Structures are given as structure tokens and as C-alpha cells.
Amino acid sequence: MMEMNYHLVMPWIVVLSAIFLVRSSLAATYNVGDSTGWATPTGGDPYATWASQHTFVVGDVLVFSFISGSHTVANVTRSAFDGCNTGNPLSVQTNGPASFTIDTVGSHYFICTILNHCSLNQKLTITATASTTNAPSPRSPPRAPSPNFSPPLKNGVGAPAMANRTIYLMLMFIGFLLCLN
Numbered sequence: 001m002m003e004m005n006y007h008l009v010m011p012w013i014v015v016l017s018a019i020f021l022v023r024s025s026l027a028a029t030y031n032v033g034d035s036t037g038w039a040t041p042t043g044g045d046p047y048a049t050w051a052s053q054h055t056f057v058v059g060d061v062l063v064f065s066f067i068s069g070s071h072t073v074a075n076v077t078r079s080a081f082d083g084c085n086t087g088n089p090l091s092v093q094t095n096g097p098a099s100f101t102i103d104t105v106g107s108h109y110f111i112c113t114i115l116n117h118c119s120l121n122q123k124l125t126i127t128a129t130a131s132t133t134n135a136p137s138p139r140s141p142p143r144a145p146s147p148n149f150s151p152p153l154k155n156g157v158g159a160p161a162m163a164n165r166t167i168y169l170m171l172m173f174i175g176f177l178l179c180l181n
């Protein structure tokens with residue numbers, strides 16, 4: 001039986017898993033519908049399928065690609081989404097490509113307000129979780145609620161992003177050292 005060199009393989013698995021975890025929880029830009037862009041489906045619910053194939057975090061940017069005048073993208077409530085009610089959107093973008101930045105945790109609803117496009121499933125809902133850069137690290141010990149807790153300062157926002165960059169550099173360095181062996 002061939003003996004596995006676990007001491008050689010394991011560090012790689014750890015490093016690659018860590019890189020994957022860090023990457024997958026960082027904000028990204030998504031082209032909605034990929035190469036199809038933002039179009040009226042000819043059947044099925046392709047945007048539900050598309051959404052199910054991705055995970056979203058706060059800070060992600062959704063880019064809807066369409067020819068201005070052919071479609072729109074409206075940010076709507078859940079009930080407007082469900083009922084394809086185009087009358088009272090929270091906000092509408094009429095020029096393509098249109099970008100929406102996901103700014104809060106939870107569900108976000110988008111529909112096209114042109115004709116019956118929404119009823120033909122030109123609609124997208126996504127659910128975003130907190131990004132690593134906004135969330136406390138899962139490894140930090142649970143913090144006791146403090147009576148004089150103050151919200152983080154605005155100018156501290158860059159610090160967690162910096163920590164991520166440090167993790168990247170450390171992982172790259174570890175990978176580099178492993179290559180030398």
C-alpha cells in the first residue's frame with residue numbers, strides 16, 4: 001500500500017481551504033445572468049437558478065446588463081416582487097448596465113418594470129449575509145455585552161479589510177515556504 005505523505009499534503013489543504021474561505025466571504029461584483037445579462041426569459045426562472053448558484057454578502061455589486069429602453073431594474077419590496085407590482089418601486093434604474101450595491105443583510109428584490117417582463121420571470125431575489133470585513137471573526141471569543149459599548153468608529157472601517165490582506169500575505173508566504181521544501 002502506498003504511504004501518503006500527510007505531513008506534505010496537509011499544509012496545502014489547510015492553506016487552500018483558508019484561501020477559499022477568505023475569498024468566498026469577500027465582496028464581489030456579479031454580472032446578473034452571466035452571459036445572458038438582464039433579459040426577459042423565454043421560459044423557466046433562470047434568475048432564480050442563477051441566484052441559487054451564488055452566495056452573496058453585503059458589499060457585493062450586482063450589475064444588470066441591458067440596452068437602455070428595453071428593460072429597467074427596480075429595487076422593490078417583497079410583496080411587489082411576488083405580485084410583479086411595478087407601480088411603486090423603492091428605486092429604479094433605466095440605463096443599462098445598472099449596478100446595485102447590496103448594502104444590508106437579508107433579502108433584496110429586483111424586477112423589470114417594462115410591460116409584463118416581471119410576470120415572465122425577469123425578476124431576481126438574492127439573500128445576502130454579512131461580509132468578513134463587517135462581521136466579527138468567528139474565532140474571536142464571544143464578547144460579553146458591555147454597558148458602555150460604543151459603535152465602531154467610521155475611520156476604523158478599513159482595519160478589518162487590512163486584516164484580510166494580512167491573512168492573504170501570510171498564506172502566500174506559507175505557500176512560498178512550502179514550495180521551498
Ligand SMILES: *[C@@H]1O[C@H](CO)[C@@H](O)[C@H](O)[C@H]1NC(C)=O
Binds near residue numbers: 075091102108
Ligand atoms: C432598496 O431600497 C431600500 C429602501 O430605499 C434600501 O434600503 C435598499 O438599500 C435598496 N437596496 C438596494 C440593493 O439598493
Ligand SMILES: [Cu+2]
Binds near residue numbers: 072112
Ligand atoms: Cu424587461
